[in-house]
Amino acid sequence: MEKIQLEQNIALIGFMGVGKTTVYEELKQMGLPGVDTDSLIEEMAGMPVSEIFAQFGEPHFRDLETQAVCKAAAMQGGVISCGGGAVLRRENVEALQRTGKVVLLTATPETLLERLQDDDTRPKLRGRKITQLMEERRAAYEGAAQITVATDGKTPAQICGEILEAVKNS
Numbered sequence: 460m461e462k463i464q465l466e467q468n469i470a471l472i473g474f475m476g477v478g479k480t481t482v483y484e485e486l487k488q489m490g491l492p493g494v495d496t497d498s499l500i501e502e503m504a505g506m507p508v509s510e511i512f513a514q515f516g517e518p519h520f521r522d523l524e525t526q527a528v529c530k531a532a533a534m535q536g537g538v539i540s541c542g543g544g545a546v547l548r549r550e551n552v553e554a555l556q557r558t559g560k561v562v563l564l565t566a567t568p569e570t571l572l573e574r575l576q577d578d579d580t581r582p583k584l585r586g587r588k589i590t591q592l593m594e595e596r597r598a599a600y601e602g603a604a605q606i607t608v609a610t611d612g613k614t615p616a617q618i619c620g621e622i623l624e625a626v627k628n629s
């Protein structure tokens with residue numbers, strides 16, 4: 460496979476389960492350096508995301524997330540996989556937009572419900588209606604996005620192709 464190089468970063472945002480990690484892995488396979496903010500947070504805290512929420516609460520997690528986002532945004536020409544709530548803070552969005560394009564991945568509620576129904580690793584889903592949380596976040600996602608790619612029925616390779624084309628033309 461031909462390796463690609465970019466001048467700016469690609470920051471993947473979107474709701475849990477939309478496929479950010481899969482697309483992130485695919486873009487890394489194509490030769491891009493990458494940072495996954497949740498993995499960086501887990502490294503910083505020395506524990507899984509669910510444990511950070513349980514022991515220290517969401518505000519602490521969000522503080523670590525801002526640090527992780529800023530670190531990731533300092534990369535050049537890489538791909539950043541952002542946790543689903545990373546766009547809730549304006550400063551995170553600004554950091555991502557300063558050094559790259561913010562790409563929103565979307566999927567229908569049906570697709571997401573199917574992917575997330577048995578998930579017990581995501582603390583924000585506990586006791587919550589997925590559709591309600593999606594609705595609450597819609598404005599934040601749409602406000603942050605500079606490029607939007609619908610993922611339903613597409614392969615990771617197709618999605619990456621669309622992203623790269625859109626970034627090239629932006």
Ligand code: S3P
Nearest residue numbers: 474475497542543544581582583
């Ligand atoms: C969260 C999404 C998760 C993770 C944390 C909080 C959210 O990331 O950052 O559990 O608030 O949407 P993924 O979107 O990668 O699951």
